[in-house]
Amino acid sequence: MDRLVNTVRPYAWGSPTAIPTLLGTEPTGEPQAEMWMGAHPGAPSRVDRGAGPVSLADVVAADPEGELGAATVTAYGPRLPFLLKLLAADTPLSLQVHPDLPQAVAGFADEEARGVPVDAPHRNYRDANHKPELICALTPFDGLCGFRPPARTADLLDALGVDQLKPYADLLRAKPEGDALREVLTAVLTADPIAMTDTVLRTTEALAAGATAEHASYAEMARHYPGDPGVIAALLLNHVRLQPGEALYLGAGVPHAYLSGFGVEIMANSDNVLRCGLTPKHVDVPELLRVVRFEAGAPGVLRPTGEPDQNYPAPIGEFRLSRHVLDAAAPTRTLPPGTPGILLCTAGRITLRDRAGTQLALEPGQSAYVRADETVDAAGTGTLFRATTAPTS
Structure with a gap:
């Protein structure tokens, strides 16, 4: 297992205080919107295995099967399939939707063939992947979800x-x-x-x-x-307010916007967004209307299943999110091997221990990467989120 060094992204809608308060650092006065944990090329986490900090994306690329496991590589390709974030919204994010996988593949290929630069402001598809996502509230969290x-x-x-x-x-x-x-x-x-x-x-x-x-x-x-x-x-x-511990799953074509609050977000490893409004950025109306699913329904608030280890079900394989509330009287949790994982502490102090006896302590806002072949025990008093993929057969 490896301690992660992560990047905080200063988007204008971000809270100046929520992420610094969790990390125990001094606010800079500037917005701190998202902390990324994973191997997305836009802001990969860094690990140090003795030769200095290196990108987790490069670590995975050098040995995909060793890091992710053969089953994960077969199912999702040679990169970490998910991205975990802390998200702190002080003002509303853009109203947006995400494509499904065939739409993303076709849209990316079309813009590549037309020579649209991948960093162009009017580019719709920056990769060939879909972006289902799930947000779990750490504080009361307001959003809009579905028609x-x-x-x-x-x-x-x-x-x-x-x-x-x-x-x-x-x-x-x-x-x-x-x-x-x-x-x-x-x-x-x-x-x-x-x-x-x-x-x-x-x-x-x-x-x-x-x-x-x-x-x-x-x-x-x-x-x-x-x-x-x-x-x-x-x-x-639909307007929805999540209470701490509640979550929303957002599938392809569902229009949504986060309005305010602090949460843990997990998504497929993609950056494909089609915007409907509440933004000065590019809005491609014809493509947006092609991707939106014009279906009404309740937003479907998720409440975790299981006790004391709580799971948030999602209908896709690229990610699973669980929450583990530990205390000194509870037995050590064993987090089994088989899938790659990221562990994030959001409260208290959690000590991780692998089968080789290596220990790693996590305090609020700190995180660790776990290879697919590693078994990790977690103990202490606090809250630990675990991001993994769905088990593959």
């Missing part, structure tokens, strides 16, 4: 009393679910920018005057993106 049933959204729009929203409400009631959602989202994203700015302004004022927590969350979101059509698009989505 609300159209009739309920129509009621919300009518209750705001904004004349410009009435055509959208009428469409939502008049058409079948999928058609209604597609037509309204298309109309919002292709509307005249000047007219839409006025609509967003009036909607923001109505939300600010609303009486519910949902109104307040939408109003706060709108305050950060004045005039952005994503504000109206966001009203089509």
Whole structure:
């Protein structure tokens, strides 16, 4: 097992305090949005096996089967299949969706063939992988996830009393679910920018005057993106508040946005994002509409299964997330071999021990990488998150 040295990414929406507080470091005054743990080429973790710090991506590339196990390489290729993050949002992230695997493969190949630079601002597909993800709350966490049933959204729009929203409400009631959602989202994203700015302004004022927590969350979101059509698009989505320990799984084509809070996020090892709004970045409306799944439903909050070792089920194989709450009176947890893993301490002090007798202590915000062939025991008092892949046969 190896202690990880990780990169914190300073995106503008990040909290200046949440990650430093967990790490026990002094805030810099600048936003610290995400801490990446894994082997993604954008910000790979570093390990030191005696010759100085090296990229975990390079370590895995040098011996994929030795690091990941033959079964993982066969199933997912010669790279760590998941990326683990600490995510700290002070202001809303962009409203976005992720492609499924065939869409990502085709989209990446098309942009490569057309010679679109991989770092171009208008590039949609930066790799050929899908990006399902799961967020587990460490603090109360607000987000938007999936389409609300159209009739309920129509009621919300009518209750705001904004004349410009009435055509959208009428469409939502008049058409079948999928058609209604597609037509309204298309109309919002292709509307005249000047007219839409006025609509967003009036909607923001109505939300600010609303009486519910949902109104307040939408109003706060709108305050950060004045005039952005994503504000109206966001009203089509379910608002959800996670309590600590609860999670959301976000599959392909599901529109979503994180609004505020601190959590542990795990995803397939990809950076493919198609944005709908709440951002100054590129929005490719035709490609977005091709990827979005126009299906309404409840957001599906996940509560962990098992006790005391708690698991968050996910319908894909690239990752599994579990939470282990340890105390001095509890027996040592044995984390079995077979899949590569990353262990993250979020509270207390956890001591890891491998079969060779090597020990590694983790304090809040510290993490370790575990090869697929290593058995690790965990003991102490605190909370340990474990990221792995699904077992493969």
